[in-house]
Amino acid sequence: MENTPFASQQLINSRYVNHLIFLFGIVYFAQGIAQSGGLISLPLNYYLKEVMQLDELGATNYLAILTIPWVIKPVYGLVSDFISLFGYRRKSWLLVLNLLTCIGYFWLAEIADSDQLIMALLLTAIGTAAADVIIDALMVENGRKFNMTAHFQAVQWFWLCVAQIITSILGGWLAEMADPGTGLRTAAIITMVAPVIIAILSWLIVEEEKTAMDLASLKATVAGLRETFRSRLLWATILFLILWNFSPGFGIPIYYFMTDTLNFSQSFIGHLGAISSVGSILGAWLYGKYMSNRSMEYQLVFSILTSALSTFSYLGAIMPTSYSGLLFIALSFFFGITSMVALLAVLTLAARACPERSEGFTFALLMSIVNGCAQLSAMMGSWMLINWFEGYLAPLIILSGAATLFCLFLLPSFKIKKMVVVSP
Template sequence: MFEEPSKSLDEPTTSTDDSKKDYGTNKCMQILCTRSLLCSAIYFALAYFIQGITDIASGFVNLPLQTILKDRLHLSPSQMGTFFFTCTVTWSIKPLYGILSDFVPICGYHRLIYLLVTTAINLCAWIALYFAPTEYNYLLIFCVLAAFSLAFNDVLIDALMISIGRPLALIGTLQGIQQTSAKLAATISQIPAGILASNSVSFQYNQTLNNNNNTLKNIKQNSDLNKYIFLIAAACPIILFFATLITVRERRRKLNKNNFTQTWSILSGIFQYKRFWIIAIFLFIYSASPQIKTALFYYQRDKLHFNPFYVSILNTLYNGCGILSALLYLSIFSHYPTKRVLRIAIVMRIFAVASYLFAIDKMTSICVAIITGFCSEITNLAILHLAAKSCPKNIEGTLFALFVSCVNFGAATGDWLGSIIYQYLGFIALIIIAIIWIGTTILVTCHINEHGINSTPDDDDEIDDKYHYYNVIEKQIQTIENEDSDDKETNCSSG
């Protein structure tokens, strides 16, 4: 990626001639005109493009997998919600992946080897899904393995992104590039996914008409055709594996037990700050509002009688407008104050959820897909940007993973709650409860500043401290770095 092998994607150098150029507020031009940044941005875009394809919850695999669970295994909405909740729980323990990669290098590498290993595990999971029988237990085990490897990989990519983006104030821009790439992948993959899912439904219908040998043969062919989604998904980690080998350069570092102890002390000290807990709780509660995803699939299939192919068209429109939403955030909202963007995002999400009340036929569903898609990534990126800005350096992999885990666990919980509410109370009740839930979270934005949550009168040791906990932790890290430097100089002089 860089001309000098010693330069690391994880440790960017900002002293090059390109990085000294003044590009004003045009951050996209800064990336395009700086070769190292451009290479980094391309790699991040590729990684998120592959994530958009292989994500079980929203990618190419999602619609055919939902069809298998509903039409072949006959799961109820709450049972399907439980299945996806179990899979996405692996995204809710991302801090463990961050701690492991930040503190325990493999062969001296904190990022590179982990990236290669998790990518290989992801490949094995998709191949196993292709060859394993189409049964609930097999699907659950290998889908959890695929989700785990993708979540671990996501932590590593985000850590690289923050370490590069923060010194140049490009976090919001790089996040916009990543999310745009993921939405693009989800958009172009929906129609092929809908074709595979529609074939599954048509064969299932043939099964109900007769039960002769020809039909059983067709069902066997359908099973093989349906599982091609897993084989196609397996090609993605292969591409990412070689892209990582070519692109990522990282300096080898020895495991320093003293540094581990000191950094862990800093990390554990963060939990003493009430502002940190307010940020984490806000991210969880906001994301845990009852989700429409699983409930919408059953509503479209059972109430509106849409076939999977038409559902894929709606998903394509939704994700396509999500691309426009991410680009809008990238060009405009990424430069706005955090508080203003969050308030806009919450209002847009309320409006998007309320629009589902008008989805009563094919035409209105198209309009709703466009509206909700256009609002989707602005709300998502606003939350991610808040989380990224609240991460001190050197432990950004762990802390950002912790914040995003609150978002992921909240979203998984919200989808599970939404499927239960839909099954027992209906679609309209789900929409109303979701609107009320989201609306109450706008009150928290009164305490948001550029680094997270503002001071509160009962913050004990921080009452008279003008700094956010972010700055306090930064000072502690700088103190430790200075102490380590002094110790090294003392040892050298004594030697």
Template sequence: MQLEVLAYFAILNLAVGLGSPLGIAGIPITYFLKDRLHLSPVQLAVFLAVVSIPVCAGFAFGFIRDRWRNANWGDRQYLFVCALAAAAGYLWLATSTTDYYKLLSIVLIIVCVYVMIFASAQALMTGVAQAHGMTGRLSVVFSFGYFTPAVISALAGGWLVAHASVRGTFLIAAATTLVIVMQAFWRLEAATEFERSLTPYENGFAAIRRLIRHRPLWPAAAIYFLWNFGPGWGTPMFYHLTEHVRISSELFGTFTALQSLFFLPTSLLYGFLCTRAPLSRLLWWGTIVAILQGPIMFLAMGPTSTIVVAILYGLFGGFATAAYIDLIMRSCPKGLEGTAMMVANTSMFAIAGSAGNLLGSWIYSSGGFASAVIITTLATALIVPLLAAVPAHLTSTRDGERIDAA
């Protein structure tokens, strides 16, 4: 059963990562806005900010998932309906004339339905992981579902811009989305068992109160916020590497792809160690190494050293990311997996990323790149005292041992 569970969520996470507007269509959409619609940098930033609103409000989609599910289909109802809607949106873009407002509105709709898909997929994976003691191994699957599409999208996106029309890109995104539609008909036994074990219906206010009072969730959410709060990354790093280190645009694309690619080896290492050591120990190991991720940026002084930094960045971050996702899965209250995962994972990721990028851009303009990197490093170091606030019963077991998530 465990192999089937791993395969099911590996396929689902890969399809979601590649099919979303931030996946394989992300770079072509950006170039379409810049080169075909002639948007200025500010106008492009506004477009990206608007379509990111549903991601920041991801907890609302998780709450919808937790409150309303079909008795027979469960989470598969959202996978089917929302993926079908997203594929239809891509097909509409591919077969009609597109202007700015049409692209904005349809991409916004596609992002909304994909956030709903993501909420359902995360909730289902969390419930199965808790029930079968697989939070560690499925956190690795989650990491692969994020970083592998990031690598493929970074490499394929540029190729698509040069060799395919934007309409062809939308058709590819639609075909990828249809994989999710087909997966909705895969009745995973472990998922069916999870659906049957859900708690009786409770009203919305009671559910919100239970979520707020579920103490284990909030240290995990704060840790994930600090981990993704990187004023030294994003825009400051882009300007530092391209204007001061003076690397080419092609090398920067390679740098971005390698960053994601080298998260994977240490994520796999986590999958090996999580069944042999308790989560508490892995959290400490991962955090200590993760603190070093910021200072290595100072080593980027030329093309070769920039590639080395990209590799080290990924290697230093993969283990910690898997450990923090493992902790979030263990911290979710039963019956509210969708809301909790979207609060602690998706919303924290989006808010921390946007806030860090805005603050980092201001710091970079006024105090330089070094100041932005120092604040990034301090933010990661603040995770250390937060580890003491994590309930010991959630982290004292190895993957494969049952957890009392209540």
């Protein structure tokens, strides 16, 4: 083959794309361990229930403060889009923020006082959420540049699910075998390693020219933000995400239900999370293989219908029987598949709604809506479970499925069906 400048550039681009695929996979694997829903999740929930004696509403409200760093993700996106650190917009921030997360988990491992627990958890949430914004900005920038958005998304979430399999089993084992305090501290010590890995790899792999903020780039970014809020697609996506993430029957309510009503052990609950993650891996593969180059309308309609079906299926498993464990195993696997296919479709939609020069801000804005709505629905679900439904979970499951189905009515209103997804 003739070694032309064009061919050489293609080879360089191909190598860099492969490096990015490796980076995104490892980073999301590490984030799957480090985030609040990772290894720390089950030991923390068990600690809140057994040591702090919190009910469903109390535990949800206590954890609500950890959502704040995820809800204000656009702030991190703005900082990363506007302000360079040590001359870089992305890699320097990734280094500093992941070291901050590591410090937070070290503090958490040393805490013996429950009053300090929330502060250490908040520090880890700030570092993890901000780093997540910057990784997503890199994904959006390079996904658009190399036409690899859907592929990058599939790789990221595949490895996140692998991490969730490991952390679900290990977290459940820690909650089951150790006392709540020891289990929480052990999980924190193990988790400390993950942000260090992210910091090192992102510094070594990310190719970024040094930049300094000047008036021209400032105007370009402001123009990008202005364009962001003029985008009809963006507003359609926002409304879609609000309904999509209204799931009051899941999270803390279903965890307490499985523990107190169905008498599932912490280890078994951890294994259910792992089974769901196995289903999610299959879902990520199915999306990359069969769904990523379908039209956006097809992806969203398929996702809405299958997600609603999997949600309503839980109505058949909430009455305690000798088969409850088997039912939850099957439902966890099926729910993992459908939720991952749906998630990747929605995230691809969100990534394509981001104008240039404000990728970090826009994608962070959309993801903050995801996190805020998820936490708000969890708080509403816990409150309704206690005050309206007297601990009966079925009405919350019906509300969750109905909100998902209502997304169908948004598609023609916001002309999402006219979008075309380009094959990576």
